[in-house]
Amino acid sequence: MPKLVKDGVIVDDQWQVLPKPEADESLNVPAGQFIVPLSVWLAQQDKLQARDDIGVWLDADEAAEQIGAKANTLPVIAVNFPTFMDGRAFSTARLLRERFGFTGELRAIGDFMRDQLCYLSRCGVNAFQFADAELDLTEEVKSLNDFTEYYQACVNQPIPLFRRRNP
Amino acid sequence: MYIYDEYDHTILKQRVAQFRDQTRRYLEGSLSEQKFLPLRLQNGLYVQRLAPMLRINVPYGMLNTTQLRRLARITRDYDKGYCHVSTRQNIQFNWPALERVPDILQELSEVEMHGTQSSGNCVRNITSDQFAGVAPDEIIDPRPYCEIIRQWASFHPEFAFLPRKFKIAISGSVSDRAAIAIHDIGLQLVKNEAGEIGFKVMVGGGLGRTPVIASVIREFLPEAHILTYIESIIRVYNLHGRRDNKFKARIKILVRAMTPEAFAEAVEQDWAHIKDSPSTLRPEDITRAKAFFTEPAYETIDDAAAQTQLDTLRADNIAFGKWLTRNVRAHRVPGYASVTLSLKPTGIAPGDITDTQLETIAELADEYCFSEVRTTHEQNIVLADVKKSDLFSVWQAAKKAGFATPNIGTLTDIICCPGGDFCSLANAKSIPIAEAIQRQFSDLDYVYDLGDLDVNISGCMNACGHHHVGHIGVLGVDKKGEEWYQVMLGGNSGNSASLAKVLGPAFSAEQMPSVVQNVVDTYLEHRNEEELFIDTYNRIGLTPFKERVYAKAS
Ligand code: SF4
Numbered sequence: 001m002p003k004l005v006k007d008g009v010i011v012d013d014q015w016q017v018l019p020k021p022e023a024d025e026s027l028n029v030p031a032g033q034f035i036v037p038l039s040v041w042l043a044q045q046d047k048l049q050a051r052d053d054i055g056v057w058l059d060a061d062e063a064a065e066q067i068g069a070k071a072n073t074l075p076v077i078a079v080n081f082p083t084f085m086d087g088r089a090f091s092t093a094r095l096l097r098e099r100f101g102f103t104g105e106l107r108a109i110g111d112f113m114r115d116q117l118c119y120l121s122r123c124g125v126n127a128f129q130f131a132d133a134e135l136d137l138t139e140e141v142k143s144l145n146d147f148t149e150y151y152q153a154c155v156n157q158p159i160p161l162f163r164r165r166n167p
Numbered sequence: 168m169y170i171y172d173e174y175d176h177t178i179l180k181q182r183v184a185q186f187r188d189q190t191r192r193y194l195e196g197s198l199s200e201q202k203f204l205p206l207r208l209q210n211g212l213y214v215q216r217l218a219p220m221l222r223i224n225v226p227y228g229m230l231n232t233t234q235l236r237r238l239a240r241i242t243r244d245y246d247k248g249y250c251h252v253s254t255r256q257n258i259q260f261n262w263p264a265l266e267r268v269p270d271i272l273q274e275l276s277e278v279e280m281h282g283t284q285s286s287g288n289c290v291r292n293i294t295s296d297q298f299a300g301v302a303p304d305e306i307i308d309p310r311p312y313c314e315i316i317r318q319w320a321s322f323h324p325e326f327a328f329l330p331r332k333f334k335i336a337i338s339g340s341v342s343d344r345a346a347i348a349i350h351d352i353g354l355q356l357v358k359n360e361a362g363e364i365g366f367k368v369m370v371g372g373g374l375g376r377t378p379v380i381a382s383v384i385r386e387f388l389p390e391a392h393i394l395t396y397i398e399s400i401i402r403v404y405n406l407h408g409r410r411d412n413k414f415k416a417r418i419k420i421l422v423r424a425m426t427p428e429a430f431a432e433a434v435e436q437d438w439a440h441i442k443d444s445p446s447t448l449r450p451e452d453i454t455r456a457k458a459f460f461t462e463p464a465y466e467t468i469d470d471a472a473a474q475t476q477l478d479t480l481r482a483d484n485i486a487f488g489k490w491l492t493r494n495v496r497a498h499r500v501p502g503y504a505s506v507t508l509s510l511k512p513t514g515i516a517p518g519d520i521t522d523t524q525l526e527t528i529a530e531l532a533d534e535y536c537f538s539e540v541r542t543t544h545e546q547n548i549v550l551a552d553v554k555k556s557d558l559f560s561v562w563q564a565a566k567k568a569g570f571a572t573p574n575i576g577t578l579t580d581i582i583c584c585p586g587g588d589f590c591s592l593a594n595a596k597s598i599p600i601a602e603a604i605q606r607q608f609s610d611l612d613y614v615y616d617l618g619d620l621d622v623n624i625s626g627c628m629n630a631c632g633h634h635h636v637g638h639i640g641v642l643g644v645d646k647k648g649e650e651w652y653q654v655m656l657g658g659n660s661g662n663s664a665s666l667a668k669v670l671g672p673a674f675s676a677e678q679m680p681s682v683v684q685n686v687v688d689t690y691l692e693h694r695n696e697e698e699l700f701i702d703t704y705n706r707i708g709l710t711p712f713k714e715r716v717y718a719k720a721s
Pocket of ligand 1: 584592593625626627631
């Protein structure tokens with residue numbers, strides 16, 4: 001079974017990510033645990049929302065607001081990196097946590113790299129599905145704790161350092 | 168000056184360790200070139216035409232003498248014995264070996280310095296007024312706010328992979344010496360009618376291919392809200408800035424596409440959610456930051472007596488007098504003055520400085536200036552707090568060390584990017600053009616009589632030499648593989664910021680000194696008494712210059 005880094009440990013990945021369907025293809029989501037594209041979830045809300053084994057993934061150009069208040073009806077939301085240089089997922093993740101109060105699994109998918117793990121986890125991402133199955137995850141996961149102290153507030157530390165220094 | 172505590176040291180140590188490991192993985196082959204690129208850039212490391220270049224942040228231009236001496240040592244031990252002051256107040260090493268960069272960063276971290284976010288698509292070093300805290304026209308000292316924002320921006324987890332680089336500048340005085348209108352965010356400290364401190368917030372300024380003067384999106388933002396408001400600006404940019412075209416990715420393009428009003432509206436909407444979050448500054452947070460920027464131990468001095476003494480010396484010594492006029496400026500504390508050490512003698516690349524010169528400056532600062540100096544975006548170094556009674560000694564020492572060229576703000580105080588001699592993006596060389604212009608105007612008295620005249624040179628459209636805001640701007644262009652230079656006139660970087668207009672077809676390197684001479688001759692012909700170049704230009708426009716330059720050229 002494919003592996004996933006979740007909450008700092010390497011676990012079996014129970015979920016499968018479904019790719020975006022072709023232009024006018026309508027996707028039939030089979031039984032099982034699937035993370036579906038936002039467009040599919042929006043188009044089939046009635047059917048999919050009745051299930052508790054459906055997650056949603058957001059591409060870089062899709063906004064947290066498109067899930068919005070419904071975030072907590074989902075067990076997992078994924079944010080996609082089309083390339084590791086595209087940093088929109090950092091904001092999207094943070095908004096899902098801070099603005100929409102999402103408490104489920106927030107997963108990074110796509111072309112992110114290990115050197116982004118620490119910042120991603122600060123933004124509220126707690127699961128990392130690396131695209132390259134060959135990677136030694138015990139190595140990759142080491143970057144999660146590159147920093148243990150931070151200046152600014154973010155999801156994992158809502159109190160900025162200036163307040164903690166000067167309580 | 169800000170002093171690191173345990174928190175700052177811990178974070179910086181972790182950063183050095185992180186980069187050391189990334190460099191190791193890169194050299195070992197387990198981290199690809201492509202993925203190492205943004206990581207090394209965010210630690211200041213470029214790979215240039217001839218060798219790597221390492222850019223070290225000088226936060227808002229402040230350096231102490233321990234740092235100066237460490238920089239000197241690094242240039243000796245790891246480089247060729249000199250470094251470069253950049254147009255963003257930073258220090259650049261031109262020849263470090265990639266595998267030794269982690270060691271350099273470690274050495275720097277010991278003196279509270281680093282290259283973090285000095286490059287790459289992230290929030291860069293915060294720049295400010297080199298006369299902060301000492302300028303007579305200062306409303307509020309910007310440095311505590313610079314430091315608050317610097318800490319907030321450092322290692323910001325959400326904003327490390329923005330569409331493009333992001334630059335913030337802050338001015339706290341009446342006349343803007345930080346060129347805030349050409350920054351992604353420009354902040355002007357102001358007091359409102361109730362006497363409360365806040366910021367006028369501008370966004371979307373910048374040079375490069377599409378030069379734009381920033382638009383004001385908020386006339387008064389109370390100081391408490393500065394961090395959350397900046398957060399909202401950058402979040403809107405991170406989510407909506409263009410990522411498909413590098414040349415259209417700066418925030419200025421987004422602001423223009425949305426219109427400043429719509430952009431401001433988007434910021435306000437985001438901000439409504441975080442406005443009073445814990446990142447809001449309490450009065451005690453601002454007080455704490457201000458405590459790092461208290462006055463040095465100024466003596467009580469009879470200013471009139473000090474001035475009389477100075478005037479006597481001036482009367483006896485014309486060279487000293489000229490230096491006083493050009494390189495020394497008023498200080499808000501009686502009996503003190505600020506000195507600019509010129510890094511622009513003819514024949515030296517503008518902003519270049521050797522290890523021994525760095526040490527000489529450290530000695531001068533220890534003796535005469537509370538052990539602190541500042542770098543300027545005009546690529547010079549400032550001793551901000553010198554007693555008037557020490558000016559003569561400082562002048563003599565500076566003269567001996569080669570820093571006393573009385574050319575600050577004049578035509579030979581050229582702002583110049585590294586250009587084709589060092590930079591892999593260059594279309595043309597810039598340093599030899601600066602030198603040729605300096606040689607053309609080698610008569611110091613003549614230059615002195617011309618008064619304020621900014622000449623800014625960039626080797627390509629990236630505009631590191633800020634050519635659009637030079638009174639005379641020069642841009643290196645490539646014409647069928649040859650280096651040519653486009654000349655523009657009438658730019659200005661201060662309060663009445665304006666962008667220069669192109670004079671006409673480009674020139675060869677050989678033509679450049681005579682072109683500038685023709686521009687200056689045209690000015691002198693039309694000048695009313697002591698009128699400054701920019702005022703004459705604004706009065707008579709581009710045409711007389713154009714006619715003269717191209718008449719001669721053809
Ligand atoms: S303006 Fe161009 S040539 Fe000059 S330093 Fe910047 S990128 Fe290099």
